[in-house]
Amino acid sequence: MSTVSTQHGAAEPAAPQSNYLTNGNTIASWLLTTDHKRIALLYLVSITVFFTVGAWAASMIRLELMVPKGTLMENDTYNKIFTMHGVVMVFFFLIPMIPATLGNFLIPMMIGARDLAFPRLNLLSWYVYVAAGVLAVIAMLTGGVDTGWTFYTPYSSIYSNSQVGLTIGAAFLAGFSSIFTAINFIVTIHKMRAPGLTWFRLPLFVWGHYATSVVIILGTPVIAITLLMLAGERVLKLGFFSPELGGDPVLFQHLFWFYSHPAVYIMILPAFSVMSELITCFSRRKIFGYSFIAFSSLAIGGLGFLVWGHHLFVSGQSMYQGMVFSIISFLVAVPSAIKIFNWATTIYKGSVRFNTPMFYAIGFMGLFLIGGLTGLYLSSMATDIHLHDTYFVVAHFHYVMVGGAVMAMLGGVHFWWPKMTGRMYADSWGKLSATIIFVGFNLTFLPQFVLGYLGMPRRYHYYHFAPEFQVWHVMSSAGSSILAVGYAMPLFYLLWSLKRGPKVGPNPWAAKGLEWQTASPPPTFNFETTPVVTEEAYEYDPEADEEVTTEVERIAAGDLPHGR
């Protein structure tokens, strides 16, 4: 069982079998599909589109900051560009990124179900997401927003003369989309596991998504109502947050971060869960400390709701409040560290194979470590007073959210690509792209830590008061172009593989897990027969696996002919 699948036979054409991709070729069959796998692909495409939009804005920012005087654009334009970057990247890329694509595709397969519990709700959630995204883009095109993605009052509610209403409407809708997905996941994981699949046999991917879904249903409604209150204040002049209307702006910050801090866990918990799958498969070893990893996800989810105040150290909250938030923030680092240590131990004792997904996984560990550790500087009140709203913060959250979450996403896409498409890409190109991203990323964001430490404020489009910053900004901008190349590469070789990549059997990586037990690409209802699970997750056998040659390695060695 732990060996490769041998069903592969390019020579004798297998009986043409219908799968989820070939089952209906019309546009309507895609746009009206209720198949979770097709919906996942719809998401994958739309998320890539929004990533491109956000990345364009990012490159404008980096271009502007190449010179101290900021000559490319006006103050106002710059504000709109970085707001657009933040809104699109956070609400339309990072938050749905892994759950809506990989989660949607894999959760039913990993638990042996035929689909999610509510397939039509799943489709609705994609439409709501797209509608929200279109609304956001319309807001950008009809004047833009200049409040920053945090929409702080009273600027956003009274003073800003831009498309605030439309934009928060878009964010509000996007929230509905993620709530729908989360409810679907929770119900599916609770009620639709295959016979024998107990909670402690679940893949850690499923645990991570379960914890994420809980965070979503507890957190997202809070941002929804907060944005609605902001709209009420802006449109109807109800007073909640603005001193002019009798309210208190710090209340807005509390409510905003009560969601938005957990939101960073909505982005990173799915990434963690992908990591656990990658690390075990490519170390050929049962994961070290399964239950610690499972429970640390829940712990992160729970503690994540108690630390929002670390964004308010300089907002005027009391010193004692700050101290409490500071201490709890340190506590969250513990479950994250548990995960890192457990992965490291798994790799250390395993027999590691360096394929593309593993390159991405190791990149993740490096970048997330830097991001997580710098979080500790920010949660110490004393240092945060110096670092708050500087480029140090910018670098910190890019390391965790972009360096961490996006690395994991790409690793996951490369891992499950043969499952999704039935085809393999060129492993060497994959490794190259992972390396370029890693180098480009560090060149972009390490200098920003220095800049922040030196005092470069965020959200400024010039720094003629300190021209000596320029060298760091230029390094960062140069890094971002390398990064852009790295991010663009997979687009090309993955699309290439759709047509020209070698065909693969059900389990090209010789991995464990139910999703590898069915054909690649899977049939519409995932399994020919309902699977019964009789063992724990990740029963790899490192010694026996020394000799295993995976299908991917045979393809790389030219052993298997390329598919047509």
Add this chain to the structure above:
Amino acid sequence: MAVEAIAEHTEQGHADGVFHQFESIEQQNESYIVGMWSFLVTEVMFFGPLFFAYLLYRWQFQPQFYLVHKELNVALGGLNTVILLFSSFAVAMAVHFAQKKARQKQLLWLGLTLACAFGFLIVKYFEWAHKFHVGHVPGPGFRWEAAGEAGVVPAGIAELFFSLYFGMTGLHGLHVVIGIICIGTLMLLTARKSKLVESYIPTEMVGLYWHFVDLVWIFLFPLFYLMPQ
């Protein structure tokens, strides 16, 4: 081998009323119930910040809020409480008869629930219309020259109180409207003997939702209308 095959499963080979993704009607029903409860959790969290804001400002401006709240009409609020309590009972009866498959009685009790929902909105209309009339509506037209004790309160704080009042009862009212749409649809489908509402589950769902709407009011009423010194 981690997996062995059991039970041949054919894609369409299911009993009536079970969707393809489920194995059995029990699994399907339980899934809907878990889904509904998850949704209600999001609803609680949705109202949460408003209650939080209310409690915060109420604590901060305690005496002023007390004086302003006297402008509200306790009798009408009380009437609405009674109406909603009865509607909660009515919808519970509807669920009971849906389980018994007594369609006529189910329709009757759903009808009563619907009537209560409209009744609630009508009473609310009169309350709100009065507030508009005297200018107790936040915004540029807000007036606060009420005589007596209430006049002591600065207009800004009175406006804050009415912002919370309109925000929270408005959002609750919106939920009543959504409830009306759901109950109405359910009645229509039930009357037409649609396959969609063959089981009692849809009625149970609507019932749970309606209990939630009721519950929110049970908190709103004392907080706004009865609030002691």
